[in-house]
Amino acid sequence: MIHFHRVSKHYDNQTALRDVTFSIEKGEMVFVTGPSGSGKTTLLRLIYLAEKPDEGNISIAGWEIDKLKESSIPLLRRNIGFVFQDFRLLNNRSVFENVALALRIRGVDEKGLKTRALDSLKVVNLRHKADSYPFALSGGEQQRVAIARAIVAEPAVILADEPTGNVDPDTSAGIIRTFKDINARGATILVATHNRGLFCNTGRRVLRLDSGNLVGEETG
Numbered sequence: 001m002i003h004f005h006r007v008s009k010h011y012d013n014q015t016a017l018r019d020v021t022f023s024i025e026k027g028e029m030v031f032v033t034g035p036s037g038s039g040k041t042t043l044l045r046l047i048y049l050a051e052k053p054d055e056g057n058i059s060i061a062g063w064e065i066d067k068l069k070e071s072s073i074p075l076l077r078r079n080i081g082f083v084f085q086d087f088r089l090l091n092n093r094s095v096f097e098n099v100a101l102a103l104r105i106r107g108v109d110e111k112g113l114k115t116r117a118l119d120s121l122k123v124v125n126l127r128h129k130a131d132s133y134p135f136a137l138s139g140g141e142q143q144r145v146a147i148a149r150a151i152v153a154e155p156a157v158i159l160a161d162e163p164t165g166n167v168d169p170d171t172s173a174g175i176i177r178t179f180k181d182i183n184a185r186g187a188t189i190l191v192a193t194h195n196r197g198l199f200c201n202t203g204r205r206v207l208r209l210d211s212g213n214l215v216g217e218e219t220g
Contacts, residue, residue, distance in 0.1 A: 001026040001157065001188045002047060007056035009042050016042040018212045020056070024190060024205075026156075029183040031199040031220060032192045034209035040192035043209070044159045047190070048080055049073050061156055078106070081150030081187075083160040087142045089134040089149075095121065096130040099149045106153065120148040124178055140171030144178065151182055158182065160191045164198060172198060 002024040009017040017039045024030050032040055045051045046058060049065065058065040063076055089098050100117040108116070121127045124144040134142055143163060150158055160179065164172035176191075176198055183189045191198070199206050199220030208216045 001028070001061055002190070003057075003059045004043075004046075005057045007046065007053045007058060009039075009046065009051060010054050015212050017046075017053075017209075020209075020212075020214045022207055022214060022217075024188060026188055027183070027186060028205065029179065029189040029191070030205045030207065031202075032190060032207040032209060033194060033196065033199070035194060037211070038209040039212040040194075040209055041161055042212075044082075044161050044190070044192055047157070047159060048082055049077060078153060079156045081153070081155040081158040083143075083146050083150045083158065083163050085162040085165045087134070087146045087166075089142055089145060091134050093133070094130065095126065095132050095134065095137070095145050098134065098145055099152050102149060102153050116152055116154075117148075120152040121145075123151065123182065124148045138171075140167045140174065143167060143171075143175055147175070147178060147182075151187070156188060158187050158189045160189070162193055163191065164193065164195060169197070176202075 004020050004022050007017060007020045032043060034040055042051065046053055047060060060076065061079055096117055099120055100113050103113045103116060118127060118130060121130055124147050126141060126144055126148065129137065129141065164175050179189055179191060202220040204220045206218045206220045207214060
């Protein structure tokens, strides 16, 4: 599903990723960890095509990124959901509208849009908050809305960048349980986190980055 082969990314005189190789198979849930500045966010941005590698090759769901036309990037991105640490919800729109927006952009009809948005909120146990606004929610609830928004279009791949960075430990555990539930439905998930407590005893693969290098792999 996701394959990196000797991928490097540089910014000015700084190397964010150096000669990184790994594979994530369809249906896996994998963690990538490392201290701040280790390259976790850059790795996710390369998968999302917000950045291009300076060296090496990346393939996502069979698409060779170096051969991909600019016009095809939006099509590939439709197969990728992204969960941000800072939620990025629209405070002037209801929870329902935040989740439904991605479907509106795709031109989904109102009946289908309503059904899919409410189903996504049900997955994260927030169906009852559909008419609320983000500013009235707790941090954990806002993050779960962000997850519902990421899954509403049923993407094959879900990326999460420090998804528990702004919530308490109990809420963090609940968010990881939600990702496991979504993974069980067939989505391939990659979670970037510096918090080892999130993946300990999960039995999931963990990729370790340090200063842009992939320094090891373990089982959580």
